[in-house]
Every structure is written in C-alpha cells, then in structure tokens.
Amino acid sequence: MLGSSGASVARMNDELSAVIGGGADGxxxxxxxxxxxxxxxxxxxLRRAVTDPSTESEAKSGLARSVFGSHLDGKVLDLVAGAAGSRWGSSRDLPEALEKLGVTAIVKGADSAGxxxxxxxxxxxxxxxxxxxPDLRSALSDPARSVADKQxxxxxxxxGKAASATVRLAREAVTGTHGTVTKALEEYSRTAAGARQRLVATVRVASALTAEQSTRLAAxxxxxxxxxxHLNTVVDPSVVGGIHVEIGDFVVDGSISARVDDARRQVAG
Structure with missing residues (x-):
C-alpha cells in the first residue's frame, strides 16, 4: 500500500508492536x-462509512467502537478504532490492513512462544x-463446500500435529480472501518473514539437506x-544435482539440470 494507506499501515504496525510489547496475547x-x-x-x-475521507476521524473511530464494542477485547477494539480513524486511499485497504495486522499478531505471538x-x-x-x-486442493477450493466445512x-x-498458530492461519487461508489457499499461505508466509525481520529462501535440491547443511546455507x-x-526446502528430483535458490526476485541456479539446459541452448543457438 502506498500514500495515505501505507502511512496508516505503518502506524498500525507500530501500535501493534507496542501492545504486544506490553504483554498482550498475540x-x-x-x-x-x-x-x-x-x-x-x-x-x-460499514466499510465505506468508516473510511469516508469527508468524515472526521473521531466520528469514524466512534462508529467502529459502537459496532465492535460488544464483540472485541479492549486492546483489539482500540486498534480497530484507531485504524478506522486513519486515512485510506481505498475503502478495501482497511480490511486488507487489518487482516495483515492480524496475521502479524499471530506470528509475533508464536515467535514469543519460541x-x-x-x-x-x-x-x-x-x-x-x-x-x-490434487484431492486436497480440490476439496479446499470446491465452491460447493462451505468455509466452515473446509475449516x-x-x-x-x-x-495436534501443527502449532496452534499454524492451524489458525491455515483455517483463515480457506476463507477465499486471496482467491486460492496456496496464494493465501504464500502471503501469510511473506507476512511472517517480514514480522520476524528475515528473508525467505526457497531452496530446491535433488535430495534433502542435512541439518548441518541447512544451517551453513542459511548462514x-x-x-x-x-x-x-529462513530456508524453505523443496526436494525436486528434476534438479539432478547442485542447488537452486530463490530469494524474492534473486535467483541462483547451480543445478546440473540448469547447466545442461544452458549447454543445449548454446548448441541450438
């Protein structure tokens, strides 16, 4: 988000950090x-009313408090009311920002628990x-199934097999906000990395790395x-040998398959 929305998101993140730093449950x-x-x-x-740029901030915050006051904890209510009183370039930016803030809070809570x-x-x-x-993908994307069923x-x-924070975010991923479950999970992973102030590297190898190899590569x-x-490792037999690393738009392909493909292109050229 840019402009007024970007400034509002930055302020909300600062407020969230202060609340969690004060001991609140992420x-x-x-x-x-x-x-x-x-x-x-x-x-x-409601969304348009609390993001209307012609309405005073105090009035928009008050409206949010009247709507959510009986449903949200005081600290959450303060964050939501503050967000409603902020400036937004588009009314859709507010729920998007609150979702991202919610994911960040869950991540910070998990991080503080180790x-x-x-x-x-x-x-x-x-x-x-x-x-x-494919069967799982179809079940989680089937429009005939309710969100509650998918959750x-x-x-x-x-x-019982994953951390409670993982289960919570996986349940959120099937609500359809991001179109597909995989897109939602990718967005949550990026938010998690950002909240923990780290980069995520997707590493493709022909066979699984040892713990020592993973530690050395991450370092x-x-x-x-x-x-x-943080390393996300994918075992991919097509790599043949070597390693393929992606960090955002940065790619290092040291796999044998890449070198073979490059040789083929040079011969063909």
Missing part, C-alpha cells in the same frame, strides 16, 4: 483483528501439501543479504 489480538477484517470485508456500507521457525516451516509444508495433493477439514488434518545466505534467512 493470538487473541490476531483472532480479533481477523474477525473485524472479515466483517468490514462483507459489510460494504515457535516462530516452526510456524514458518509448517505454513510452507501445508502449502506444498495442497499443491502436491473443519483443515482442523482434522492439522490439529551463508544471511551473510550475503545482511539479514537472517
């Missing part, structure tokens, strides 16, 4: 923020499972990029 904050985002996404008239790495690993693993399992399926798959990439790096 998971509870996240639940409330995601619930408010869902209401504002569905209720178009489960930040686990959360990132499990989000990636669940995303891969959806991509690689029940996610809970059956992950409850090397972190030194190169001057930021901590």
């Amino acid at each position: 998971a509870a904050l996240g639940d409330g923020l995601l619930a408010a985002a869902a209401v504002l996404r569905d209720q178009v008239a 489960e930040g790495d686990r959360l990132e690993d499990e989000l990636f693993a669940f995303g891969r499972a959806v991509v690689e399992n 029940g399926l996610v809970a059956a798959l992950l409850d 090397a990439l972190g030194k190169e990029n001057a930021r901590p790096v």
Whole structure:
C-alpha cells in the first residue's frame, strides 16, 4: 500500500508492536483483528462509512467502537478504532490492513512462544501439501463446500500435529480472501518473514539437506543479504544435482539440470 494507506499501515504496525510489547496475547489480538477484517470485508456500507475521507476521524473511530464494542477485547477494539480513524486511499485497504495486522499478531505471538521457525516451516509444508495433493486442493477450493466445512477439514488434518498458530492461519487461508489457499499461505508466509525481520529462501535440491547443511546455507545466505534467512526446502528430483535458490526476485541456479539446459541452448543457438 502506498500514500495515505501505507502511512496508516505503518502506524498500525507500530501500535501493534507496542501492545504486544506490553504483554498482550498475540493470538487473541490476531483472532480479533481477523474477525473485524472479515466483517468490514462483507459489510460494504460499514466499510465505506468508516473510511469516508469527508468524515472526521473521531466520528469514524466512534462508529467502529459502537459496532465492535460488544464483540472485541479492549486492546483489539482500540486498534480497530484507531485504524478506522486513519486515512485510506481505498475503502478495501482497511480490511486488507487489518487482516495483515492480524496475521502479524499471530506470528509475533508464536515467535514469543519460541515457535516462530516452526510456524514458518509448517505454513510452507501445508502449502506444498495442497499443491502436491490434487484431492486436497480440490476439496479446499470446491465452491460447493462451505468455509466452515473446509475449516473443519483443515482442523482434522492439522490439529495436534501443527502449532496452534499454524492451524489458525491455515483455517483463515480457506476463507477465499486471496482467491486460492496456496496464494493465501504464500502471503501469510511473506507476512511472517517480514514480522520476524528475515528473508525467505526457497531452496530446491535433488535430495534433502542435512541439518548441518541447512544451517551453513542459511548462514551463508544471511551473510550475503545482511539479514537472517529462513530456508524453505523443496526436494525436486528434476534438479539432478547442485542447488537452486530463490530469494524474492534473486535467483541462483547451480543445478546440473540448469547447466545442461544452458549447454543445449548454446548448441541450438
């Protein structure tokens, strides 16, 4: 988000950090923020009213408090009311920002409990499972199935096997906000990395890396990029040998298959 929306998001993130730094439960904050985002996404008239640039900030904050006051915890209500009183370039930016803030709160809660790495690993693993399992992908994208049914399926798959933060975000991913489950999980993974102030590297290898190899690679990439790096590893037999690394738009392809393809192109050229 740019302009007024970008400034509002930055301020909201600062406020969230202060609230969590004061000891608030990140998971509870996240639940409330995601619930408010869902209401504002569905209720178009309300969303437009609390983002109307011609209305005073105090009035918009007051409206948000009157609507959500009996449903949200005081700290969440303060965040939502503050967001409603901020300036937004588009009315749709508000629920999007609240959703992102909710995901960030859940991530920060998991991180403070020592489960930040686990959360990132499990989000990636669940995303891969959806991509690689056509039946699961179809079940979670079937428009004939209700969101509650899809969330029940996610809970059956992950409850007791994944961190509670992972289950919460996986359940949120099937609501359809981002079009597909995989797109939602990718967005949540990016938000998690940003909240933890690190980069995410997708690493493709022919066979699984050892713990020592993963640690050394993460350290090397972190030194190169001057930021901590979290590895998401994909075992892909087509790599043949070597390694393929993606960090955002930056790609390093040292695989044998890439060198063979390059040789073929040179011969063909």
